[in-house]
Amino acid sequence: MTNFTTIEASTREEAGKGAARATRREGLVPAVIYGARQPATLISLDPRVVMRELTKSGWRSRLYEVNAGGGASVRALMREVQLHPVTDRPIHVDFQRLAPGEQIKVAVQVVFINEETSVGIKRGGVLNVVRHTIEVSVDPDHIPANFTVDLAGLDINDNVRWSDVKDVENVHPVIADRDFVIATVAAPTVVAELEPVAAAAAAPAAPAKGGSKAPSKPAAGKPAAAKPAAKPAGKK
Structure with missing residues (x-):
């Protein structure tokens, strides 16, 4: 059921940020193998190998055989990969050592x-x-x-x-x-289409035929003519 992937690594002696930076200057990725009630093992990896594994699906559940320094291989899971915030290149890898029978x-x-x-x-x-x-x-x-x-x-x-x-x-x-x-x-999502508005409701109302016309307003700037005053009634 389990796929075994072999990773070649080299051991490194010193821990700490200074030693990790020195490893990166050499073009390698600092890494550590921990767990199974054993001391941590410091290793360095080829960044191309790390990137190759990250591009594969399911790398968090893949079982690795890490060969470091020509010694016995270590069975481990790749638990965490730290990436550079700008270049997205790997800058540190954590492996968890596996012990047979340990859940x-x-x-x-x-x-x-x-x-x-x-x-x-x-x-x-x-x-x-x-x-x-x-x-x-x-x-x-x-x-x-x-x-x-x-x-x-x-x-x-x-x-x-x-x-x-x-x-x-x-x-x-x-x-x-x-x-x-x-x-x-x-279920599929159906987007309801808006019904078109009736053309008659959208068009302006037409004036009624034969209807009386509204009185025209006087032209601008010309005052309306005053009506003559009513004459007084004559004597009988």
């Missing part, structure tokens, strides 16, 4: 297959991934390369839970109090 926690990548034949997705559903990785407790000899989830039989509103994952006999999920969801096939 460790590791995040295992989830791989989804048969998405193109999923009934729900073919009907317009959308795959909603809840967990891209699953953290489990496992013996180093049984670390899975990944968890495979088959989507072929999923319809809209169906989901995949931990109990649906295959080949998990030797691993135990860290979330143990429920059968948690890994992914769902959600």
Whole structure:
């Protein structure tokens, strides 16, 4: 089940920031191997090797055989990689040494297959991934390369839970109090189109035929003519 990847390294004697900077000036990446109740081992790596591993999926759960200084190889997990804030090149790597029979926690990548034949997705559903990785407790000899989830039989509103994952006999999920969801096939999202506004409502109202015209206003700048005063009534 587990993939073994060999990494060649060289040992370094001194620890500390000054020694780490000196290692980087030599074009190497300082690293340390810790754990399994043993003293830490200081090593240095080729940065190209580190970048090669980072470009592969699931590197956090991959088991490595680190050969340092021609001695016995060390089985370890790559736990943390520090990157330069500007160049994104690796500047430090932490490995966790593994001991046979000792349970460790590791995040295992989830791989989804048969998405193109999923009934729900073919009907317009959308795959909603809840967990891209699953953290489990496992013996180093049984670390899975990944968890495979088959989507072929999923319809809209169906989901995949931990109990649906295959080949998990030797691993135990860290979330143990429920059968948690890994992914769902959600219903398609339909964007409602706005109805066009009626043209008659949008157009200005036309004047009624035969209707009386409104009195015209006097032209600007010309005062309206005053009406003559009424004559007094004559004597009888």
